[in-house]
Amino acid sequence: MKRKVFGLILLGLGAFMLVVGVMTTVWAPGQLKKLPLDVNTTTHLDGVVKKLDPATGELVENPVKVQSISKVDSDASDDSTAVWVSTACVVIDIDDAPDCVDGDDPRLVSATTDVFATDRVTAEAVPDFKGLPDDAVPHEGLVNKWPFDTQKKDYTYWDGTVGEALPAIYDREESFQGVDCYVYKIAIADAPIEIAEGINGTYDQQIEIWVEPITGAIQQQKQDQQRYLDDGTPVLDLKVGFTEEQQKTFADDAKTNLSGLRLLLFWVPLIGFIVGGLCVVAAILILLSARRGGGGGSAPAKHELAGAAN
Incomplete structure (x- = not known):
């Protein structure tokens, strides 16, 4: 259960970082490269x-x-x-x-x-x-x-x-x-x-x-x-x-x-895509692992109950 919660949190963080990467790539240049x-x-x-x-x-x-x-x-x-x-x-x-x-x-x-x-x-x-x-x-x-x-x-x-x-x-x-x-x-x-x-x-x-x-x-x-x-x-x-x-x-x-433009238009999207991608991949692996672990643990429990009934 804890692994599943951690995986969901990691998935949310990854999605957020990917959105940051997309926004700073697609939307931010039009706002930053504009006379204030x-x-x-x-x-x-x-x-x-x-x-x-x-x-x-x-x-x-x-x-x-x-x-x-x-x-x-x-x-x-x-x-x-x-x-x-x-x-x-x-x-x-x-x-x-x-x-x-x-x-x-x-x-x-x-x-x-x-x-x-x-x-x-x-x-x-x-x-x-x-x-x-x-x-x-x-x-x-x-x-x-x-x-x-x-x-x-x-x-x-x-x-x-x-x-x-x-x-x-x-x-x-x-x-x-x-x-x-x-x-x-x-x-x-x-x-x-x-x-x-x-x-x-x-x-x-x-x-x-x-x-x-x-x-x-x-x-x-x-x-x-x-x-x-x-x-x-x-x-x-x-x-x-x-x-x-x-x-x-x-x-x-x-x-x-x-320096400010380089940070916002290069480093922020780069970090967003890399960290976001890694978080999503890790979250998927953790969730799949948690699902397999949960499924494997249910069969023995049923077997023991069946044995007790006999």
């Missing part, structure tokens, strides 16, 4: 900027820092689409400048706000999403991350300055801060833009982006940007990339996230 709705990320970049001094007509070089804040508006988002509010502030880093300054401060290079929507799995922009405000600029392509399970292929990447998605060309695979990454390059040349209100010009940009391919998280982004008046006069030359501290933070986050 509580994202609120601040990214810091630094570098140098050469900005036109109207008084002298010369470019003046200074250190520069950039603060970019990207936050998901969970109320405006839904199960498949995330609405983002993204702000970026570029400040000349002199006189103990804060991360952002007001419009009257001469250290301000630019300050922008962008609202857009992306698919929570593919990271592609969703230009007509119902949760966007009426004045939101329709976006195309990737905007602020790559898709889960990024491929070694070309994508299109949104550039807000020119207002269109441009080819992001796969270049190479490379380890960055201990994280395996795919590297993509974006090149923009002589793109017509508005330098300032009512002033037209052109725009060049070289961008290099390191992407952790399983999560699609950007690990490093370098930008080399120039802006010119229509007559060819340079007005801005900006070279920035993630700060060293930011690179380390993103690398640590990537390693943590990858």
Whole structure:
């Protein structure tokens, strides 16, 4: 009787472990490889900027820092689409400048706000999403991350300055801060833009982006940007990339996230199937043994009773 109870318990445990294995294989990937709705990320970049001094007509070089804040508006988002509010502030880093300054401060290079929507799995922009405000600029392509399970292929990447998605060309695979990454390059040349209100010009940009391919998280982004008046006069030359501290933070986050995904999507189902299978097999053997043992013990008892009657 005890063996039968133990076998049933073992059978239940095995069935449970097999269900865990199936769930983490079939259901979990779709839930884990999906952008959460509580994202609120601040990214810091630094570098140098050469900005036109109207008084002298010369470019003046200074250190520069950039603060970019990207936050998901969970109320405006839904199960498949995330609405983002993204702000970026570029400040000349002199006189103990804060991360952002007001419009009257001469250290301000630019300050922008962008609202857009992306698919929570593919990271592609969703230009007509119902949760966007009426004045939101329709976006195309990737905007602020790559898709889960990024491929070694070309994508299109949104550039807000020119207002269109441009080819992001796969270049190479490379380890960055201990994280395996795919590297993509974006090149923009002589793109017509508005330098300032009512002033037209052109725009060049070289961008290099390191992407952790399983999560699609950007690990490093370098930008080399120039802006010119229509007559060819340079007005801005900006070279920035993630700060060293930011690179380390993103690398640590990537390693943590990858370890969690590996545990839940590989080890948990593997253990579930192996342990579950072993438990079921052992339970069946125990139950069969208990059944044979119980059947063998009943005949002698009947024989003894029959002998007593004689």
